Amino acid sequence: MNTFPLKPVLVVEDSAEDFTALGRAFRKHALQNPVLRCEDGDQALAYLQGYGKAVGWPATLPAIVLLDLNLPGTDGRAVLDILKKDPLLHSIPVIVFSTSSSSRDIEDCYRLGANSYLTKPIEYAALEEKIRLTIHYWLNASELPRLN
Template sequence: MEDFTALGRAFRKHALPNPLLRCEDGDQALEYLQGYGKHPGWPQQLPAFVLLDLNLPGTDGRAVLGTLKQDPQLCSIPVIIFSTSTNVRDIEECYRLGANSYLTKPIEYATLEEKTKLLVRYWLDTAELPLMS
């Protein structure tokens, strides 16, 4: 929760125009992404990108990533891994599973804010993303 609060603050500071949705665990993330528009209170559209932690309760981030990248409806959504792990095996596995980017979570808020600014600038202002229904 602490990570999400800091991340939300950093996204708001950099004028993220999109709603920010937090899923509590991997199962909830898959439930939302595979059944978007059906849960009251959740956005009625797919996200511009998914920021995914590897160490999620329930279904872990690797399994969520693998499922998303194998789903024809969801595979074109950019998935950015945001993890504390700097383990080379974790990084290689995520790219093998289809991650579009891998960022390590910084400890200091100022660094988190800078990474967030770059993430928003690249994925929402620079990259051409597919239209998602």
Template sequence: MSALSLKPILVVEDSVEDFTALGRAFRKHALPNPILRCEDGDQALEYLQGYGKRPGWPQQLPAFVLLDLNMPGTDGRAVLAVLKQDPQLQSIPVIIFSTSTNSRDIEECYRLGANSYLTKPIDYAVLEEKTRLLVSYWLNTSELPLLG
């Protein structure tokens, strides 16, 4: 197992229910990586812009970020924009994971630099399949940058 595959997966999600279901789906597919949850955009930026500086936060950057769009406070669009403009963070893959199927949201996210856009399924079996594909593609198939 490569060191890259053990980097944390950052999930930026304000919904406890969505995070719990996602965590269950990741466990079903035996994701070896630790999952780090940030409950809002501000917390995500605090971790990403200051990783390794706060006790309890991982000492390395995540393999990828799974980012919800619609959160209170700093929303996913703002987090995405900051990440993709920061030279130290811009090569981290950011996968938008949102209930929105609005074409304007999708276009804006890609314009801001999203690496992928997935809609949150209502059906748990579909969530499991999307999670399996996420793990397979981003951790086992694609070549990711060696950051942090």
């Protein structure tokens, strides 16, 4: 039996509407992990690079990062690049979750070290299914590294 507290899921998403839809899907599929939201890349990097130091942020790193690409300030590509080059953070699975289905965006993200790339569906039912599969694979089926 796991006696460790559940690590959070970090959602880096500037759209309140998209975050609300994700939250509904997480609840429907009984996500037990706490969900944290960063509204831009700068906020995400502040938490990830300074975890345990900033007031109001958990003193633990997330189990996974769900990362939008098109963010105000530091965009998702730059966040991904910084995370995957950081020796303390590079093992955190980063799932890019973007409206872009551009082959160039997909290739760039994998080149930068993305662990997965998912295109945001327009229909809520399709979003719900992608979230169900994501939760199952990354938080139930996969063996994730213990970072802290």
